[in-house]
Amino acid sequence: MQEDIIYLLSSTKYDNVETKQDRDLANLCGRFGYTQSQFDRLKDYLAKGTEIEREGRQTIVGFEDTFSGTDKVTFEVLKKDDPLGAVLGTITNCCQEIDDSGESCMKHGMIDANGGFVVFKQNGQIVGQSWIWYDEQTHKLCFDNVEVPRSRKKDIYKEGADFAGCLLRAAKAMVGAMAEKGYIVESVTMGKGYNDILDLVRDNYVSIETYIKAVKVDKDNGLLKSSQQVRLLGAEKSLLGKSPSGIYTDTKQGELVIYTSENEDE
Numbered sequence: 001m002q003e004d005i006i007y008l009l010s011s012t013k014y015d016n017v018e019t020k021q022d023r024d025l026a027n028l029c030g031r032f033g034y035t036q037s038q039f040d041r042l043k044d045y046l047a048k049g050t051e052i053e054r055e056g057r058q059t060i061v062g063f064e065d066t067f068s069g070t071d072k073v074t075f076e077v078l079k080k081d082d083p084l085g086a087v088l089g090t091i092t093n094c095c096q097e098i099d100d101s102g103e104s105c106m107k108h109g110m111i112d113a114n115g116g117f118v119v120f121k122q123n124g125q126i127v128g129q130s131w132i133w134y135d136e137q138t139h140k141l142c143f144d145n146v147e148v149p150r151s152r153k154k155d156i157y158k159e160g161a162d163f164a165g166c167l168l169r170a171a172k173a174m175v176g177a178m179a180e181k182g183y184i185v186e187s188v189t190m191g192k193g194y195n196d197i198l199d200l201v202r203d204n205y206v207s208i209e210t211y212i213k214a215v216k217v218d219k220d221n222g223l224l225k226s227s228q229q230v231r232l233l234g235a236e237k238s239l240l241g242k243s244p245s246g247i248y249t250d251t252k253q254g255e256l257v258i259y260t261s262e263n264e265d266e
Contacts, residue, residue, distance in 0.1 A: 012026075012029070012030035012033060012034070013026075013030070014026050014029065014030070014036055014039045015036060016040065016043065021046065021050070021081065021083060022043065024083045025039070025042060025043060025046060025083035025086060026039065028083055028084065028086065028087045029042065029086070029087065031087075032087060032090045034087075034098070038098045038099065041098060042083075042086040042098060042110075045086065045107055045110040045111050046081070046083055046085075046086060046110060048110070048111040049080035049081060049085070049110045049111050050080065050081040052080050052111075052113050053079055053080040053081045054081070057113045058080050058113050058116070059113055059114050059134050059136070059178060059181065059183045060077060060114070060115070060116040060132060060134060060141075060174060060177075060178065061077065061174070061177040061178065061180075061181065062076075062077045062078055062079030062080070062082070062116070063076075063077055063173070063177060064076045064077075065166070065169065065170070065173070067166075067169065069160070070123065070160070071122060071123065071155075071158045071159070071160045071161050072122070072160055072161060072162060072166075073120055073121070073122050073127065073128075073156060073161050073162060073163045073166040074120070074121050074122070074166060075118050075119065075120050075121070075166055075169070075170040075173075076118070076119045076121065077116060077117075077118050077132075077170070077173075077174060077177075078116060078117045078118070078119060080110070080116065084117075084119065085106070085109055085110050085116075085117045086098075086106070086110065088106070088117055088119065088129040088147075089102060089106055089129075089147070091126055091129070091149060092126070092128065092129050092147040092148060092149050093147070093149050093150050094147040094194070095248075096131055096147070101248060102248055104246070104247040104248055105131045105144065105247060105248055105249075106131065108131070108133065108244055108247050109131045109132070109133075112133075112244070114133055114134040114135070114136065114244070115131070115132065115133050115134075115244070116131075116132050116133075117129060117130065117131060117132065118130045118132055118143065118170055120146070120163070120166065122152070122155055122156065122158075122161060125152070125155075126149070126152075127148060127149070127152040127155055127156050128146050128147060128148040128149075128152070128156065128163075128196065128197065129146070129147055130143040130144065130145065130146045130147070130190075131143075131144045131145075132144065132174075133243065133244050134178070134183070134185070135238075135241040135242060135243075136183075137241065137242075138186070138238040138240070138241030138242070139183075139184045139185055139186040139187070139238045139241075140185070140186065140187050140188075140189065140238040140239065140241035141171070141174060141175070141178070141185045141187070141188045141189075142188070142189050142190070142191065142241075142243065142251060142255070143167070143171075143188070143189070143190040143191070143258070144190075144191045144243070144249055144250050144251060145190065145191040145192070145193060145194055145195040145196075145250035146167075146190065146195055146196055146197045147194075147196055148196035148197065153196065156197065156200065157200070163197050163200045163201065164200060164201040164203075164204040164205070167190070167197075167201060167258060168204075168258060168259065171188040171258045171259040172259060174188070175188065175259065185259075185261075186238035186260065186261045187238040187239050187241075187257065187259065187260045187261070188257075188258040188259040188260075189208065189239060189251070189255040189256060189257055189258060190205070190255060190256045190258055191249060191250035191251035191252075191253065191254075191255055192207075192250065192251075192253045192254040192255060192256065193249075193250030193251070193252060193253035193254075194250050194253075195250065198256075201256065202256075205256040205257055205258055206256065206257055207254055207255065207256060207257070208239050208240070208254070208255050208256075208257055211239070211257045211260075212239065238260075239255075239257065239260070
């Protein structure tokens with residue numbers, strides 16, 4: 001009922017609004033002044049994602065963070081039937097929106113079984129988002145980058161926000177959720193290009209090149225257990241995995257290593 005009232009009061013009206021999901025999408029599109037044509041295309045994308053969700057074909061499972069607290073950044077992995085994924089680029093002032101240069105990223109997150117979105121929140125408000133993708137061949141999961149709305153950039157630097165910790169928590173939680181569905185993740189990375197949180201996490205995570213170099217030194221010096229070395233053979237390969245073909249990616253400017261299978265306790 002509340003969604004119906006919001007839609008009726010919205011300044012922008014659309015044709016072909018038939019279900020609650022349509023109304024939720026229309027409310028979001030109307031808030032940002034999307035055209036009928038844009039709404040129709042996003043509705044089509046959302047329908048494809050909803051079918052994937054309904055049939056259980058998504059590799060990246062949607063769920064919310066278990067942490068909470070004042071000023072602490074938390075995460076939510078969106079389900080593929082969530083209309084919010086259609087407008088995250090607009091909310092975070094980035095190009096990952098319809099009819100912009102990053103539309104292919106947004107579309108992939110909505111309609112591809114190996115794509116999705118993570119929303120970062122602080123005190124219940126959206127302070128960032130990331131398009132995420134999974135490479136089944138190399139078992140790599142990637143936060144292509146993290147976009148933060150201009151109005152929220154000061155908030156994420158507040159004491160206790162711990163964006164770096166949230167990023168690692170999200171990575172590990174997704175690895176676990178995907179493992180329950182039978183999908184192996186050897187590594188989790190984050191693209192450097194146009195990334196709004198690099199300054200916050202540079203001291204927590206290293207580049208792929210630095211990571212591999214350090215691992216090779218440890219191997220040569222015999223500092224790693226044999227079981228770790230075996231796992232690292234897969235982890236190093238996955239770090240260099242390819243992004244989705246034909247889609248704009250911020251990993252071309254380099255990547256940080258958030259997690260590898262070698263991080264797990266023995």
